[in-house]
Amino acid sequence: MSKKGLPHPSLDIVESNGTELTGKNIVLCVAGSVAAYKSIELARLLMRHGANVKCVMSNASTKLIKPDYMKWATGNNVITKLTGDMEHIGLADYKRSDLLIVYPSTANTLGKLATGIDDTPISTVLTVAFGSKIPIIMGLAMHRSMYENAAVKKNMDFLKKKIDFVSPQMIEGKAKAPEPEDMLSFVLKKFGGSEKLRGKKVLMTAGPTIEKIDSVRVITNQSSGKTGTLLASELISAGAKVTLVYGPGTSEPPKGAKVIRVNSVEEMNKAIKECLKKKFDIAIMAAAASDYVVKNTISNKIKSDKKEINVKLVKVPKIIDVIKKKQKGIFLIGFKAETDISKKELVNRAKKKLKESNADMIIANDIGRNYNKDPNYNEIIIVDSKSTTKIPRTKKERLSKIICKNIEKRI
Numbered sequence: 242m243s244k245k246g247l248p249h250p251s252l253d254i255v256e257s258n259g260t261e262l263t264g265k266n267i268v269l270c271v272a273g274s275v276a277a278y279k280s281i282e283l284a285r286l287l288m289r290h291g292a293n294v295k296c297v298m299s300n301a302s303t304k305l306i307k308p309d310y311m312k313w314a315t316g317n318n319v320i321t322k323l324t325g326d327m328e329h330i331g332l333a334d335y336k337r338s339d340l341l342i343v344y345p346s347t348a349n350t351l352g353k354l355a356t357g358i359d360d361t362p363i364s365t366v367l368t369v370a371f372g373s374k375i376p377i378i379m380g381l382a383m384h385r386s387m388y389e390n391a392a393v394k395k396n397m398d399f400l401k402k403k404i405d406f407v408s409p410q411m412i413e414g415k416a417k418a419p420e421p422e423d424m425l426s427f428v429l430k431k432f433g434g435s436e437k438l439r440g441k442k443v444l445m446t447a448g449p450t451i452e453k454i455d456s457v458r459v460i461t462n463q464s465s466g467k468t469g470t471l472l473a474s475e476l477i478s479a480g481a482k483v484t485l486v487y488g489p490g491t492s493e494p495p496k497g498a499k500v501i502r503v504n505s506v507e508e509m510n511k512a513i514k515e516c517l518k519k520k521f522d523i524a525i526m527a528a529a530a531s532d533y534v535v536k537n538t539i540s541n542k543i544k545s546d547k548k549e550i551n552v553k554l555v556k557v558p559k560i561i562d563v564i565k566k567k568q569k570g571i572f573l574i575g576f577k578a579e580t581d582i583s584k585k586e587l588v589n590r591a592k593k594k595l596k597e598s599n600a601d602m603i604i605a606n607d608i609g610r611n612y613n614k615d616p617n618y619n620e621i622i623i624v625d626s627k628s629t630t631k632i633p634r635t636k637k638e639r640l641s642k643i644i645c646k647n648i649e650k651r652i
Contacts, residue, residue, distance in 0.1 A: 249316030256291045256496035260478045261434050263291030265339040268332050268370070270363045271311065273301020274345035274382040276418035281306070283344055283421040284314045287428065290497075295332060296320070299350075299363050323362050333370035340428065341370045345382035345418040348393050354404075355396035377404040378427060382418035385411065405431070429480060437649050439480030444521040445473055446513065446528035446560065448490030450506040454552055455539035464529035465616070466490020468576075471641035472527065473498050479645060481523070486512045488528055506531045510560055517567040523652065525574045526561040527604075533557065565599040572652050573600040581609035584622065584631070591624040601625060602651060604644060623647050 256263060267287055271280045284294045296311040297320045308319040320328045332338055343350055343363070350363060354377075359365040370377055387393060388409065397406065407427050409416035429439070447469020451461040466487065473483050474495035483498040486509055494500045501516070503509045509530055533554035543550060561575045575598055577591045584607075591605035605622045606612070611634075612619060620634040623644070632643055 251313055251316040252288070254285060255288050258286075258289035259480070259497040260291045260474060260495060261429050261432060261480060262287060263478075265292045265432065266337070267292045267294050267428075268297060268338050268341045268366065269294050269311075269315075270297045270341065270343045270346075270350075270366060271299065271302045271306075272343060272345055272347045272350045272363060273299050273305065274347050274418065275305065276345040276382045277302045277305045279418060279421055280344055281310055281314045283342070283424050284311065286421055286425045288315065290425070290429065293317075295338075297328075297332070297362050297366050299361055320362055320366075323365060329362070329365045329369050333366045333373060333375055335373040337373075338370070338375055340431070341367065341375055341377045342380070342424065342428070343367070343377070344380040344421075344424055346379040348383045348387045348390070351379065351381070351393065351396050351400070355399050371403070376431065378407060378424070378431070379404060380407045380419045380424050381409045381416060383409075383416050385414050385416050388416035435479035435481075435649050437652055438476060438645075441481045441522040441652070442520065443473075443476055443481045443483045443523045443525065444486070444513070444516050445469060445476075445483060445525045446486045446488075446509060446530065447473065447494075448488030448492075449529045450488045450509055450531045451504055452506065452531050452534045453538045454535050455541065455543045457542045460531070460533075460535070460552075460554075462529040462531060464488075464490060465492050466528075467492040467617075468619070468637050468641065469525075469527035470494050471637055472525065472644055475641045475645040476648075479649070484516055484521075486516065486528070488530070506534060506557055506560070510558070510563075513560055514563070514567065517564070521568065521571055523572045523574070523648065524564045524568075525648075526564070527576050528560070529578070530560055531557065532559075559598070561598045561600065572602075572648075573598065574602045574604065574648065575600045577603050577605040578608045579605070580607060582607065588622055588624060588629055591622060595624060595626065602648070625651065 271277050287294050294315045295317045308321055311319045353364040354367045359368040407419045448466030449462045449464040451459040453459050470492040473485050476483050477497040485494055485498045486501045501512050503512050534557050536553040536555045564573050577594050587605050591603040595603045603624045606619055618634050621632045623630040
């Protein structure tokens with residue numbers, strides 16, 4: 242926070258690339274390697290995936306990059322010395338932080354952790370984190386001869402079952418620090434990003450569409466877009482790259498998604514077809530798109546003194562039906578909403594839709610009387626060609642996690 246209590250301007254990037262690390266407090270220790278300048282980029286990458294990053298710098302590293310650079314990068318004060326505020330306890334005592342990264346890590350820092358020496362801010366923070374079992378990751382950087390030194394190897398052997406190492410790059414006779422992107426990838430894997438979903442390109446629809454009757458009046462489907470946006474958020478947290486074609490829903494799309502705003506079913510269809518010019522791995526059709534549109538829209542407002550208005554509706558093609566025609570190998574998921582029917586009939590209709598659209602999975606739900614009592618809850622039935630899975634009524638936040646896990650199992 243700034244002195245005026247406003248968010249630091251650098252925090253604008255938080256969650257811009259994903260939410261995998263949202264809510265995670267990460268301590269970044271910058272040791273005195275010439276690769277220290279790369280720690281700025283690593284801090285920013287971690288923040289772009291949602292992390293709150295606090296930095297500890299050694300005296301040697303402050304001679305290579307100024308602490309103000311790290312304060313600019315993270316939006317947090319930088320620790321360069323320990324005071325009566327007991328910064329080492331505040332950062333690294335039990336459950337105070339979620340992860341401690343040493344980047345770049347020198348042979349000196351490695352040796353101090355292995356032998357319990359804590360005579361610098363970094364080594365003391367490491368000692369506390371090691372004792373409180375906070376996960377530690379080291380990105381090593383040193384000359385190759387130092388890396389292959391027997392004492393260094395001994396220290397690594399002692400620590401390798403207790404902390405994680407990200408291997409250095411062997412270039413020009415040096416064990417150079419791994420790239421910030423490699424460190425980020427390691428962190429994302431550690432915090433539960435999905436191996437199957439990471440990097441997958443997902444095309445989604447969510448929210449309602451609105452169809453004009455005249456210049457003022459419309460017809461629409463009642464939908465907040467909440468289930469779709471929650472599912473998009475879960476997929477992003479799992480490491481997927483999500484493009485969300487979003488109708489005028491009331492739920493906020495997740496940060497990290499590429500959002501394409503549309504209003505009508507025609508606009509949604511057009512946007513989907515345009516997106517499918519590029520390759521996607523997964524398509525999820527979660528929108529409550531209109532099945533019918535007004536045949537002859539009136540360009541002006543219909544006068545309100547008329548006793549009766551006849552509006553003719555015509556059926557429009559289902560968006561889901563064109564997906565596999567455009568990209569044969571895509572994993573296709575559809576949603577099927579019905580009202581006040583038996584579970585057996587709901588499953589039958591879902592299976593019919595599965596076959597008609599050539600989908601790989603259908604998520605069916607009843608949006609009748611029980612649903613309308615509290616739309617924040619729902620129960621669903623997941624149908625594919627081999628199985629039917631019933632998920633009891635629960636919050637949509639939990640349902641989105643369940644759906645995400647089921648997608649992961651099937652792709």
